[in-house]
Amino acid sequence: MIELRQLTKRYGRTVAVDDLSCTVEPGIVTGFLGPNGAGKSTTMRILLGLDAPSSGAALIGGRRYATIDRPLREVGALLDATAVHGGRTARNHLRFLARTNRIHPAAVDTVLDRVGLAQVARRRVGGFSLGMKQRLGIAAALLGDPAVLILDEPVNGLDPDGVRWIRQLLRGLAAEGRTVLLSSHLMSEMQLTADRVVIIGRGRLLADTTVAELTDRYAGGVLVRTPRPAELAAVLTRAGGTVTTQPDGQLGVTGLTESAIGDLAAEHRLPLHGVARRDASLEEAYLQLTAGSVQYETPRSTPGGPAAPDHRTPAATTPHPAPAAPPPAAEPATTTGPDAAGTAATPTGRDAR
Numbered sequence: 001m002i003e004l005r006q007l008t009k010r011y012g013r014t015v016a017v018d019d020l021s022c023t024v025e026p027g028i029v030t031g032f033l034g035p036n037g038a039g040k041s042t043t044m045r046i047l048l049g050l051d052a053p054s055s056g057a058a059l060i061g062g063r064r065y066a067t068i069d070r071p072l073r074e075v076g077a078l079l080d081a082t083a084v085h086g087g088r089t090a091r092n093h094l095r096f097l098a099r100t101n102r103i104h105p106a107a108v109d110t111v112l113d114r115v116g117l118a119q120v121a122r123r124r125v126g127g128f129s130l131g132m133k134q135r136l137g138i139a140a141a142l143l144g145d146p147a148v149l150i151l152d153e154p155v156n157g158l159d160p161d162g163v164r165w166i167r168q169l170l171r172g173l174a175a176e177g178r179t180v181l182l183s184s185h186l187m188s189e190m191q192l193t194a195d196r197v198v199i200i201g202r203g204r205l206l207a208d209t210t211v212a213e214l215t216d217r218y219a220g221g222v223l224v225r226t227p228r229p230a231e232l233a234a235v236l237t238r239a240g241g242t243v244t245t246q247p248d249g250q251l252g253v254t255g256l257t258e259s260a261i262g263d264l265a266a267e268h269r270l271p272l273h274g275v276a277r278r279d280a281s282l283e284e285a286y287l288q289l290t291a292g293s294v295q296y297e298t299p300r301s302t303p304g305g306p307a308a309p310d311h312r313t314p315a316a317t318t319p320h321p322a323p324a325a326p327p328p329a330a331e332p333a334t335t336t337g338p339d340a341a342g343t344a345a346t347p348t349g350r351d352a353r
């Protein structure tokens with residue numbers, strides 16, 4: 001289990017994380033979402049002992065990372081898949097991590113197999129594609145068979161097959177009872193992978209709920225298909241509904257249930273070709289929820305200029321690209337957390353799964 005207790009982090013005048021409290025439970029996948037600069041990476045770095053909180057606490061299995069004796073056995077992390085020694089082979093990279101964390105060397109081949117890198121285990125990491133490095137980073141995170149996994153943008157660089165693979169992997173790891181926290185800007189993917197989401201904006205908690213509850217909360221009424229839209233719209237409006245005509249000619253109705261719409265249509269002998277609840281996607285819910293928290297706005301269209309991207313289009317998977325990169329991290333992020341490279345280790349019991 002992961003717990004954030006009134007976590008606050010300030011960098012000078014910037015409040016990167018602002019009084020953030022939440023619990024990330026085992027047995028499910030929890031998505032960690034927020035616009036660029038919201039404080040996700042900062043929170044993850046604090047969880048992994050790479051940065052110190054200004055106040056509050058970030059706990060893994062009830063303890064601060066720095067007090068965990070054999071970190072790789074308790075928590076696996078992927079922060080920056082490219083932060084690996086390019087001259088080493090994949091196998092040697094993992095063997096080094098295993099040795100310095102007193103993990104049995106047999107675990108190396110097991111995780112290489114699990115992430116699909118067994119065939120390239122003896123190739124130098126420098127020649128790996130970003131997707132292969134992501135897989136290697138995940139292998140390193142899994143090396144100690146940890147109860148908790150913290151993954152920052154793990155699908156970056158993966159092809160569609162790899163994206164599906166990681167979705168199934170993470171869901172499988174959660175089903176084994178592990179705590180899985182992952183950040184991503186890919187809302188459609190997050191909707192398929194995560195059970196719960198913690199959404200932050202400008203360092204503050206905006207939502208901590210299930211994906212189902214969130215999409216339900218932002219569901220947009222009922223979509224009605226009829227060959228006589230003007231007449232039906234008049235009937236529904238008179239009955240207290242609010243009706244809008246969609247670009248595809250359907251009627252969007254709020255304020256009336258599907259059954260009420262069906263009854264009214266039957267009463268007025270107006271044919272219905274379809275009545276369906278309009279579920280919001282996670283992306284729509286996310287965009288509405290974070291609308292006031294975006295720091296790096298997508299440019300709006302200007303007369304004669306290119307059209308701004310439609311934030312409500314499902315294909316827009318990176319809703320708020322930053323025009324400028326945020327300041328670099330205070331300390332270099334590592335693939336597996338600070339102790340991956342060899343801090344002391346003594347056996348501890350697993351208490352966080």
Ligand SMILES: Nc1ncnc2c1ncn2[C@@H]1O[C@H](COP(=O)(O)OP(=O)(O)OP(=O)(O)O)[C@@H](O)[C@H]1O
Nearest residue numbers: 011016035036037038039040041042326327329330
């Ligand atoms: N080392 C640092 N020094 C100063 N400011 C920092 C530092 N690290 C982060 N920040 C600031 O803290 C805020 C939160 O940044 P953070 O990288 O945690 O956001 P994020 O949600 O991970 O963003 P992204 O989605 O773009 O990765 C931003 O305003 C960022 O500029």
